[in-house]
Amino acid sequence: MLMSSINVLLLGSTGSIGTQTLDIIRANPDKFRVSGLTANSNCTLLAEQIAEFRPPVAVIASEDKRAELIEKLAGRSPQTQILSGYDSVVDISRELSYDVLLNALVGFSGFRPTTEALKAGRKVALANKESLVVGGELLQKYTKDGISNLIPVDSEHSAILQCLIGEEGNAIEKLLITASGGPFRTLPLDQMAGITPERALKHPNWSMGAKITIDSATMMNKGLEIIEAYWLYHLPLHKIQAVIHPQSIIHSMVTFEDGSTKAQMGYPDMKVPIQYALTWPARIPLETPRMDFSTLRELTFEEVDFARYPCLKLALEAIDSGGFAPAVLNAANEIAVHRFLNREIPYIGIPKIVSEALLSVQPDSDITMEALVAADEETRAFAAQLSI
Numbered sequence: 001m002l003m004s005s006i007n008v009l010l011l012g013s014t015g016s017i018g019t020q021t022l023d024i025i026r027a028n029p030d031k032f033r034v035s036g037l038t039a040n041s042n043c044t045l046l047a048e049q050i051a052e053f054r055p056p057v058a059v060i061a062s063e064d065k066r067a068e069l070i071e072k073l074a075g076r077s078p079q080t081q082i083l084s085g086y087d088s089v090v091d092i093s094r095e096l097s098y099d100v101l102l103n104a105l106v107g108f109s110g111f112r113p114t115t116e117a118l119k120a121g122r123k124v125a126l127a128n129k130e131s132l133v134v135g136g137e138l139l140q141k142y143t144k145d146g147i148s149n150l151i152p153v154d155s156e157h158s159a160i161l162q163c164l165i166g167e168e169g170n171a172i173e174k175l176l177i178t179a180s181g182g183p184f185r186t187l188p189l190d191q192m193a194g195i196t197p198e199r200a201l202k203h204p205n206w207s208m209g210a211k212i213t214i215d216s217a218t219m220m221n222k223g224l225e226i227i228e229a230y231w232l233y234h235l236p237l238h239k240i241q242a243v244i245h246p247q248s249i250i251h252s253m254v255t256f257e258d259g260s261t262k263a264q265m266g267y268p269d270m271k272v273p274i275q276y277a278l279t280w281p282a283r284i285p286l287e288t289p290r291m292d293f294s295t296l297r298e299l300t301f302e303e304v305d306f307a308r309y310p311c312l313k314l315a316l317e318a319i320d321s322g323g324f325a326p327a328v329l330n331a332a333n334e335i336a337v338h339r340f341l342n343r344e345i346p347y348i349g350i351p352k353i354v355s356e357a358l359l360s361v362q363p364d365s366d367i368t369m370e371a372l373v374a375a376d377e378e379t380r381a382f383a384a385q386l387s388i
């Protein structure tokens, strides 16, 4: 039972996770308050959200959208301080008064806010898996005992967290991270070159932002999630395995040393892990379809074929190499996905760019936030000019 309301700073409020988080907050006005909202450039939706939730602070990261935001808001929430610029997103993560920061930014843009919040001893509910991919090693310094101040929103990592309740002190033999396999799980390999952005953006089970939807198709998403699990749950890599489960009903599983395997299930709905991350370790009611086992026909599983999903292999190699390799992997992937969506490169160009970047960009310094930012920039420049 929650005793008092939870003040949420929501970064990326206009995105897929951001809007679903606001649905949860709207449904529970006595349990949650909004401390701050941020968007990149969608000032129309941000203005509506500010008018509805009346937060003390809101940030539009694109400086040139500030005037438009204020015009659209038309004085509907005079108590909200309007800031602009990406640095303001980082600053409020460190300085604002709130109980939990929900990081629903996409890509590298989430890394600095997560780092600053954790460094300042704040609690972070993390959807932005890229924060841990880029900076897992650095962030270890700022996380307390395990995940008490860093709570996963990602459905697989939430599933693992739920499986681990009551298992303190019991050794884990394996984490099984489920993957849908994306829209091209059964496509003949010789047809991969012709995949269009429209087809790749049709995820079989989940409705999500564009970047993660392409990552799901290539299974880079599962690679990022294995790295995320590595830093969250502190297990050697050989104990973290991806398994294809096309129905996305089992969100992940944990096998213990006595051979018992726990699985967390539910129809695909991100509101479940978002709400759980906000209220953890408590649960509160949520209106979402309940599992109906009388209509559930099959739960199937397949091994991952690296020839079909080379991005997953690259991600495993990057975390095995350590150092800056995961940051290079992430930056190159972001640029490659962007170029694919812009029709500059074919679908099969995505792993080519990532692989070239991993071979070519090799920063050599201590891992600090500044060095990771520099590695990200260097890799982006490299990946943007690579001809495929």
Ligand SMILES: NC(=O)C1=CN([C@@H]2O[C@H](COP(=O)(O)OP(=O)(O)OC[C@H]3O[C@@H](n4cnc5c(N)ncnc54)[C@H](OP(=O)(O)O)[C@@H]3O)[C@@H](O)[C@H]2O)C=CC1
Pocket: 011, 012, 013, 014, 015, 016, 017, 018, 038, 039, 040, 041, 042, 043, 061, 086, 089, 103, 104, 105, 106, 107, 109, 127, 128, 129, 130, 153, 154, 155, 206, 207, 208, 209, 210, 211, 212, 270
């Ligand atoms: N969607 C899902 O179901 C799931 C998502 N995740 C993870 O959650 C994160 C968010 O994903 P998703 O909601 O799908 O992404 P979306 O693209 O839908 O939303 C991204 C949000 O971040 C803002 N944003 C984008 N770039 C910047 C930037 N450079 N500076 C500041 N703000 C920025 C966007 O603002 P604007 O709208 O103005 O562009 C938007 O509010 C990702 O890390 C993803 O991997 C994990 C599991 C499931």
Ligand SMILES: CC(=O)[C@@H](O)[C@H](O)COP(=O)(O)O
Pocket: 154, 155, 156, 178, 179, 180, 181, 182, 206, 212, 215, 216, 217, 221, 222, 270
């Ligand atoms: C909902 C969620 O957590 C996504 O990360 C999802 O897992 C993507 O689906 P894939 O299993 O296809 O990567």
Ligand SMILES: [Mn+2]
Pocket: 154, 155, 156, 225
């Ligand atoms: Mn996931």
